[in-house]
Amino acid sequence: MRKAEYLGNMVANPDFCGMELVFSLENMEAAAAAFWQQAGTAKVFAFHGQMGAGKTTFIQALCRQKGVKQGMGSPTFSLINEYGGLEQGVPVTIYHIDLYRLNSPEDAVRAGVEDCLFSGHYCLVEWPERAPGLFPDDTVQVHIEPVDAQTRRLRIGNN
Numbered sequence: 001m002r003k004a005e006y007l008g009n010m011v012a013n014p015d016f017c018g019m020e021l022v023f024s025l026e027n028m029e030a031a032a033a034a035f036w037q038q039a040g041t042a043k044v045f046a047f048h049g050q051m052g053a054g055k056t057t058f059i060q061a062l063c064r065q066k067g068v069k070q071g072m073g074s075p076t077f078s079l080i081n082e083y084g085g086l087e088q089g090v091p092v093t094i095y096h097i098d099l100y101r102l103n104s105p106e107d108a109v110r111a112g113v114e115d116c117l118f119s120g121h122y123c124l125v126e127w128p129e130r131a132p133g134l135f136p137d138d139t140v141q142v143h144i145e146p147v148d149a150q151t152r153r154l155r156i157g158n159n
Contacts, residue, residue: 018156018157019038019154019156020153020156021034021035021153021154021156022147022151022152022153023151023152023154024150024151025054025057025150025151025152026150028057028058028061029061029064029065031058031061031154032058032061032064033065035065035154036062036065036066039140042140043120043121043122043123044117044122044123044135044136044138044139044140045122045124045125045139045142046125046128046135046140046141047059047124047125047126047128047144048128048129048141048142048144049143049144050145052146053145053152054144054152055126055144056074056098056126058144058152058154059096059126060072062124063094063096063124066085066092066122067085067086067087067092068083068084068094070083070084072096079097079098079099079101079102079111079113080097080111080112080113080116081095081096081097082094082095083096092121092122093119093121093122094121094122094123094124095116095119095122095123095124097113097116097124097125097126098126098127099125099126099127099130099131100126100130102127102131103130104131105130105131105132105133107131108130108131108134109134113125113131113134114134117134117135117136117139118136140156140157141156141157142154142155142156143155
């Protein structure tokens with residue numbers, strides 16, 4: 001991973017894969033904007049992190065950056081939340097998927113997760129390790145971890 005650059009209270013690496021963001025909860029919206037600026041054409045993102053690391057909160061910030069206005073909650077029980085947003089004035093669909101409650105990749109297929117992942121729409125997936133082998137080859141792996149109570153580190157790569 002390349003050395004990150006410091007940008008105020010946020011640290012960012014200019015290349016997306018290999019990018020690291022370190023941000024305070026106060027700077028989460030700026031971190032989400034930086035994430036999207038570097039994401040290019042990527043559509044599927046697998047978010048890894050311990051319970052309480054901030055996956056859902058960061059995904060909600062990503063959705064707000066894409067113009068999602070409706071209330072966003074964790075899809076822990078629904079498994080898939082679908083949001084409508086805007087990207088440069090064009091409507092986009094964003095799937096927020098939480099695989100925590102699944103027992104197998106087959107459960108994910110039955111729930112329609114595979115359809116979302118290969119839909120061409122944005123997919124932001126929590127607990128991807130619950131359905132190994134189901135993701136497109138170009139899925140971007142995102143690892144989030146708490147640095148302290150108010151700071152998170154995001155590492156981004158293709159594997």
